Amino acid sequence: SPGPLSGVMRKALEAVCEALLQHQEELNMLDRAAGDGDCGNTHACAAKAIQEWLLGHQVPGCPGQLLSVLASLVQERMGGSSGALYSLFLAAAALPLMGQSDAASWAKAMHSGTEAMKRYGGAEPGDRTMLDALCPAVEELQKLSSSPPTVVMAVLQAAVERAKAGADSTKSLSAQAGRASYIAVEHLTQPDPGAVAVAAILRAVYEALCG
Numbered sequence: 001s002p003g004p005l006s007g008v009m010r011k012a013l014e015a016v017c018e019a020l021l022q023h024q025e026e027l028n029m030l031d032r033a034a035g036d037g038d039c040g041n042t043h044a045c046a047a048k049a050i051q052e053w054l055l056g057h058q059v060p061g062c063p064g065q066l067l068s069v070l071a072s073l074v075q076e077r078m079g080g081s082s083g084a085l086y087s088l089f090l091a092a093a094a095l096p097l098m099g100q101s102d103a104a105s106w107a108k109a110m111h112s113g114t115e116a117m118k119r120y121g122g123a124e125p126g127d128r129t130m131l132d133a134l135c136p137a138v139e140e141l142q143k144l145s146s147s148p149p150t151v152v153m154a155v156l157q158a159a160v161e162r163a164k165a166g167a168d169s170t171k172s173l174s175a176q177a178g179r180a181s182y183i184a185v186e187h188l189t190q191p192d193p194g195a196v197a198v199a200a201i202l203r204a205v206y207e208a209l210c211g
């Protein structure tokens with residue numbers, strides 16, 4: 001049976017898809033300044049693939065199973081560097097959540113996913129990529145491993161804020177990875193689109209769970 005988590009995860013996923021579709025033009029615009037202009041489209045492709053999947057499937061009660069499904073969907077349908085990187089993130093994040101759904105396992109999952117993205121993508125925080133939003137948020141989420149359940153929402157809120165601050169910080173970073181590394185730093189005045197997308201995704205999850 002799907003269990004109570006199933007409905008919560010469906011709600012969070014629906015919110016993420018809506019947020020990505022709302023940000024499509026903004027992300028394309030940011031990617032036109034530093035890349036090839038399709039970052040909103042790649043994220044919208046992922047959102048539409050997930051929405052389609054949600055229409056025809058019950059969300060599994062096991063979060064690890066859900067993240068595995070998402071890893072395949074994103075791998076097949078998202079495209080771009082971000083499709084490959086999110087697929088690696090989700091496949092690695094799924095493992096600690098097989099048969100586990102406690103806050104500490106989610107924290108571990110986010111950490112494993114980020115490490116996989118760094119390992120395969122070869123970027124580090126400071127390189128003007130989605131890692132600049134993801135890493136500070138994931139660092140905050142590690143507090144879930146030792147926090148009482150009463151502060152889970154406060155940790156999530158702080159993680160969302162750190163992702164936003166991290167995305168904003170990419171405005172003044174020169175790129176070391178991805179297409180933006182071919183652009184001189186004085187021409188980069190806007191934030192990295194992938195980092196902005198990470199912040200939007202985390203905010204959507206937070207608002208679906210707590211809003």
Ligand code: ADP
Binds near residue numbers: 122130178
């Ligand atoms: P593409 O560059 O193939 O067009 P997208 O436009 O979908 O892909 O995604 C671009 C985003 O991917 C960048 O804004 C950046 O945040 C992220 N990115 C690119 N390379 C890396 C990498 N090696 N590690 C992490 N994120 C990366």
Ligand code: MG
Binds near residue numbers: 031035036037038039
């Ligand atoms: Mg692009």
Ligand code: MG
Binds near residue numbers: 080081
């Ligand atoms: Mg592209």
